[in-house]
Amino acid sequence: MALGVSKKEKIDGLAESAGVSLAASAWKRLRRSPVFLTGAVIIGIFIVLSLLSPWLAPQDPSVPMLIDQVVKARNEIPPPQPGHLLGGDLQGRDFFSRLLVGSQQTLIVGVGATIIGLTGGLILGTLAGALGGWVDSIVMRVVDVMLSLPSLLLAFSIAAMFARPSQFTVILAVAIVQIPVFARLLRGSMLAQRHSDHVLAATALGVKKGAIVFRHMLPNSLSPVIVQSTLVLATAIIEAAALSFLGLGNPDDRLPEWGQMLGDVQNVFDTHPHLAAWPAICIIIVALGFTLMGETLREALDPKNRR
Amino acid sequence: MLRYTIRRLVQLIGVVLVLSMLLFAWLRLLPGGPVSALLGERATPESREALTKQLGLDQPIFVQYFKFLGRAATGDFGVSTGVQPGDSALDIFLQRFPATIELSFFAILIAIAVGVPLGYLAAKRRGGWFDNLSVIGSLIGVAVPVFFLAYLLKDVASSALGLPSQGRQDAIDATRVTGFFTLDGLITGEIDATINALEHLILPAIALATIPFAVIFRITRAAVLDVLDEDFVRTAESKGLTAPVIRRRHVLRNAMLPVVTTIGLQTGALLSGAVLTEKVFSFAGVGQALAIGFERRDYPVLLLLIIMATIVYVVVNLLVDLSYALIDPRIRTR
Numbered sequence: 001m002a003l004g005v006s007k008k009e010k011i012d013g014l015a016e017s018a019g020v021s022l023a024a025s026a027w028k029r030l031r032r033s034p035v036f037l038t039g040a041v042i043i044g045i046f047i048v049l050s051l052l053s054p055w056l057a058p059q060d061p062s063v064p065m066l067i068d069q070v071v072k073a074r075n076e077i078p079p080p081q082p083g084h085l086l087g088g089d090l091q092g093r094d095f096f097s098r099l100l101v102g103s104q105q106t107l108i109v110g111v112g113a114t115i116i117g118l119t120g121g122l123i124l125g126t127l128a129g130a131l132g133g134w135v136d137s138i139v140m141r142v143v144d145v146m147l148s149l150p151s152l153l154l155a156f157s158i159a160a161m162f163a164r165p166s167q168f169t170v171i172l173a174v175a176i177v178q179i180p181v182f183a184r185l186l187r188g189s190m191l192a193q194r195h196s197d198h199v200l201a202a203t204a205l206g207v208k209k210g211a212i213v214f215r216h217m218l219p220n221s222l223s224p225v226i227v228q229s230t231l232v233l234a235t236a237i238i239e240a241a242a243l244s245f246l247g248l249g250n251p252d253d254r255l256p257e258w259g260q261m262l263g264d265v266q267n268v269f270d271t272h273p274h275l276a277a278w279p280a281i282c283i284i285i286v287a288l289g290f291t292l293m294g295e296t297l298r299e300a301l302d303p304k305n306r307r
Numbered sequence: 308m309l310r311y312t313i314r315r316l317v318q319l320i321g322v323v324l325v326l327s328m329l330l331f332a333w334l335r336l337l338p339g340g341p342v343s344a345l346l347g348e349r350a351t352p353e354s355r356e357a358l359t360k361q362l363g364l365d366q367p368i369f370v371q372y373f374k375f376l377g378r379a380a381t382g383d384f385g386v387s388t389g390v391q392p393g394d395s396a397l398d399i400f401l402q403r404f405p406a407t408i409e410l411s412f413f414a415i416l417i418a419i420a421v422g423v424p425l426g427y428l429a430a431k432r433r434g435g436w437f438d439n440l441s442v443i444g445s446l447i448g449v450a451v452p453v454f455f456l457a458y459l460l461k462d463v464a465s466s467a468l469g470l471p472s473q474g475r476q477d478a479i480d481a482t483r484v485t486g487f488f489t490l491d492g493l494i495t496g497e498i499d500a501t502i503n504a505l506e507h508l509i510l511p512a513i514a515l516a517t518i519p520f521a522v523i524f525r526i527t528r529a530a531v532l533d534v535l536d537e538d539f540v541r542t543a544e545s546k547g548l549t550a551p552v553i554r555r556r557h558v559l560r561n562a563m564l565p566v567v568t569t570i571g572l573q574t575g576a577l578l579s580g581a582v583l584t585e586k587v588f589s590f591a592g593v594g595q596a597l598a599i600g601f602e603r604r605d606y607p608v609l610l611l612l613i614i615m616a617t618i619v620y621v622v623v624n625l626l627v628d629l630s631y632a633l634i635d636p637r638i639r640t641r
Contacts, residue, residue: 144318144322145322145325145326148319148322148326148617148620148621149326149613149616149617149620150574150575150576150578150579150616150617150620151575151579152575152576152579152580152582153575153578153579153582153597153613153616156579156582156597156601157330157609157613159601160601160604160609161333234449234450238450238452241452241454241455242452242453242454242583245452245454245583245586246582246583246586246598246601246602247601247602248601259452262452262455263454266454266458269458269462270462273462276455276458280451280452280455283450283452284447284450284451284452285450287449287450288446288447288450291446291449291450292446295446
């Protein structure tokens with residue numbers, strides 16, 4: 001018994017972590033990475049806040065309850081007061097509650113854009129990578145055209161296409177821009193696998209093409225896509241703010257969103273800087289959280305860094 | 308090399324044609340289309356019909372597209388409806404393009420001048436406090452919305468440093484030669500005009516530089532880290548070469564390839580960032596025209612400017628690809 005254990009340990013030592021999957025070894029390193037944990041804590045708090053915000057918010061974020069304190073002519077807005085921690089915004093709504101509830105819409109924009117972009121990219125990338133040939137050519141030409149436009153500019157153009165902008169058009173504009181990026185990543189790693197040993201073995205065993213693609217090639221191609229998704233969560237939130245800034249965002253501000261809050265106060269930036277600073281700080285912290293997670297995830301999932 | 312260049316240029320023509328077709332269709336298929344955009348709220352059914360006829364919008368869309376291509380070949384891209392109403396779209400582009408080139412040039416210059424040395428130093432001191440601090444700084448730089456940073460610079464830094472925060476130049480009597488305000492002064496000998504234009508460039512250029520800076524810094528750091536591990540660096544050290552020689556000839560030269568690629572790709576970020584930055588600083592460039600165009604739905608101007616942005620982006624990246632051969636002899640021989 002004792003001999004058996006030591007023998008096994010010896011073999012493990014020889015082969016290093018040969019039996020450990022990439023995901024397992026990545027997780028082992030991530031768990032101890034302070035950078036990853038910082039990002040994860042930020043995002044954890046952000047998600048919990050956004051889910052609970054309707055109950056946590058002291059006031060209703062869409063009711064102009066302090067409107068009598070807004071003096072347009074003198075550019076006055078409600079100052080901080082009991083019950084209203086940060087005072088009111090330009091329409092006399094409780095600013096603190098709007099910030100809190102804003103986390104929810106911001107999460108929806110980030111996650112919505114990432115899911116749509118990811119789905120589109122998965123479909124196109126899988127088609128191109130799995131089928132090859134003329135399907136690949138057509139998909140890649142479409143991707144090339146989309147990538148030949150600077151990405152943010154493409155998002156602006158798509159957002160401007162809609163006659164009636166809304167939360168959904170913002171999400172769509174930010175998402176479509178990400179489709180070619182995901183598609184290209186996925187196609188690349190799937191092409192690399194088409195002639196690899198495990199696919200060859202599966203083919204030789206007579207596994208159906210569909211099963212090879214979905215059970216063998218796709219799962220093995222996902223790690224760059226997962227990393228990219230984490231990073232897209234950050235850029236989506238920042239880009240949504242840029243859209244609002246250009247007047248291409250959601251005009252309906254009853255339910256607040258940080259990017260929209262930031263973009264909408266551009267004209268009073270010099271007189272009421274805190275109206276812009278708070279949503280900006282929230283965006284920066286959350287975007288930083290997603291980026292920290294994404295970057296450490298990238299390093300951990302890179303087989304080159306495996307030890 | 309020549310064949311490669313030609314192939315890429317042919318591809319570019321294809322991309323521009325497809326893009327123009329899509330943009331054209333987008334313009335025409337909008338609810339109400341250009342007629343509503345031109346007439347706005349004041350539209351009556353009669354004026355609507357008259358303008359539809361006048362613009363040839365009653366014809367099939369592909370006929371319209373070919374007519375548009377024909378006019379475009381002579382430089383007629385239509386008349387602006389919102390940015391500078393009445394001016395031709397091409398004039399607006401030609402007028403404003405030098406401003407954006409100047410701004411982007413200084414922005415990328417700042418980004419390289421700060422990002423490359425910082426990335427090199429961070430890589431040399433891997434894991435130290437300087438490295439960690441600058442990596443976190445670069446990550447924050449990416450997370451800050453560009454236009455927010457631009458406003459910060461405009462409201463805080465401009466008064467603190469006494470720098471101008473509006474437009475391209477004060478209303479001084481400067482002679483115009485090329486459209487590049489910084490060059491004009493040098494050509495005509497009006498040095499004060501050049502200095503004035505440069506002062507106007509500093510803050511917008513810094514705002515615009517943040518994103519390319521963060522990316523260039525991180526790529527330089529990663530590339531230098533890769534190269535420092537190489538055997539030839541150890542060989543160079545062991546044969547007693549001095550540190551500056553190793554740095555210049557062995558490390559930086561080999562690390563520059565990915566950095567140059569990134570600089571090409573960052574033109575895209577510059578072009579989109581210019582839309583936001585130029586709007587904040589009322590800087591009369593292509594970006595500001597795009598920002599106003601989006602706001603007022605000025606379709607002829609948007610169509611032309613988006614196509615031009617694409618051409619610039621693709622051509623810059625082609626030039627970057629070609630410059631590899633100059634930097635890396637291994638590619639030249641292939």
